[in-house]
Amino acid sequence: MSAVWGRKVRYTIFGESHGVGIGIVIDGLPAGVMLDQTLIQREMARRAPGQSDLTTPRTETDAVSIISGLYQGRTDGSPLCAMIKNSDTRSADYAAEPRVFRPGHADYTGFIKYGGHNDPRGGGHFSGRLTAPLVFAGAIAKQLLTAAGISIGAHIAQIGDVKDTAFDPVAISETTLAELGKSGFPTLDLEAAASMRQAIHSAREQDDSVGGVIEAAVIGLPAGMGDPFFDSVESVLAHLLFSIPAVKGVEFGAGFALAGMRGHQANDSFVKHADKIQTATNNNGGILGGITSGMPLLLRAAFKPTPSIARQQNTLNANGDTEVLVIKGRHDPCIVPRAVPVVEAVIGLAIWDML
Ligand SMILES: Cc1cc2nc3c(=O)[nH]c(=O)nc-3n(C[C@H](O)[C@H](O)[C@H](O)COP(=O)(O)O)c2cc1C
Numbered sequence: 001m002s003a004v005w006g007r008k009v010r011y012t013i014f015g016e017s018h019g020v021g022i023g024i025v026i027d028g029l030p031a032g033v034m035l036d037q038t039l040i041q042r043e044m045a046r047r048a049p050g051q052s053d054l055t056t057p058r059t060e061t062d063a064v065s066i067i068s069g070l071y072q073g074r075t076d077g078s079p080l081c082a083m084i085k086n087s088d089t090r091s092a093d094y095a096a097e098p099r100v101f102r103p104g105h106a107d108y109t110g111f112i113k114y115g116g117h118n119d120p121r122g123g124g125h126f127s128g129r130l131t132a133p134l135v136f137a138g139a140i141a142k143q144l145l146t147a148a149g150i151s152i153g154a155h156i157a158q159i160g161d162v163k164d165t166a167f168d169p170v171a172i173s174e175t176t177l178a179e180l181g182k183s184g185f186p187t188l189d190l191e192a193a194a195s196m197r198q199a200i201h202s203a204r205e206q207d208d209s210v211g212g213v214i215e216a217a218v219i220g221l222p223a224g225m226g227d228p229f230f231d232s233v234e235s236v237l238a239h240l241l242f243s244i245p246a247v248k249g250v251e252f253g254a255g256f257a258l259a260g261m262r263g264h265q266a267n268d269s270f271v272k273h274a275d276k277i278q279t280a281t282n283n284n285g286g287i288l289g290g291i292t293s294g295m296p297l298l299l300r301a302a303f304k305p306t307p308s309i310a311r312q313q314n315t316l317n318a319n320g321d322t323e324v325l326v327i328k329g330r331h332d333p334c335i336v337p338r339a340v341p342v343v344e345a346v347i348g349l350a351i352w353d354m355l
């Protein structure tokens, strides 16, 4: 299993959704960092399940126990291991024998790859629950990046066909990112937020789910970070963003819209602002040749609708027999609101690794 990532810092995630717990081992953090426990708890709470009627009713506190790597509140240079307990499991929802493959989930592919030995309860290791340790690691990365003058923030850019205002690609402020971080349902346009909530309620009422898009920004990055080709800033970020369950699309700057532009529209002209080299527009999302330009880094991640829906679906079981599936479990009608801190977290890991 590809549960290890990172070059300067190595991150190893472990656990299953209905096992004893989940967690992460982080090897390579600088020693002597006093961890910001308030920031860690705030980030964990932003992602935790059971927050409102817009999320899965499964309730987990997602309290983090740090069992190694910390001495007197500071990182001690040894691997930092953090554990999060699973408590509100309801494994009977996943007890069907032979196993029934949920359309859109990893039940079938996990079964094939691991010969039926994978833990099917709550999606096992494939569960979105494994993003909790990522958010923990992301909080540490954010703390380190803040000290370097770098801020990360995100908003819900789209739910179904309801869209929020996009970030100003040139002039995103630290204040805007900080305000978004305080919101349980971060959008730039409050009216859009109300329509998005309505779209999620409506999908749930129809025994269905809905997808969406998260737009994220990183400001304060120096020009010159990253490498061409295989380790381009886009490649490293996309690797981590596609590691988030349910992400099916990633774009940088104007992204796919660039394909429909002419060169004179797409090119970002260089201009001087108070002796600093900038660009007048930012269609390239702060990255040129795989290297940061010093402009805000902008990306968007598309999430598919939650696969586990209450509506009747046709499928197959592990014996290959037809089944009519009606999922009775507890699921997010939309993944996007809880995934905002996850997207920010993996961006934090990627940037800290590249800086
Ligand atoms: C924060 C988060 C919460 C999720 N909640 C659910 C859920 O409640 N029900 C579900 O079926 N899938 C949920 N997912 C998505 C599945 O885990 C994911 O679709 C599945 O593992 C298959 O992976 P893929 O969609 O990347 O192919 C969630 C994902 C994330 C990131």
Ligand SMILES: C=C(O[C@@H]1CC(C(=O)O)=C[C@@H](OP(=O)(O)O)[C@H]1O)C(=O)O
Pocket (backbone or CB within 6 Å): 017, 048, 049, 056, 058, 060, 089, 090, 093, 121, 122, 123, 126, 127, 128, 129, 130, 132, 245, 329, 330, 331, 332
């Ligand atoms: C537990 C979390 O989300 C879970 C992610 C998930 C999935 O299939 O990804 C399915 C659901 O699991 P269960 O059926 O056990 O309730 C969600 O509740 C979490 O995010 O912490």
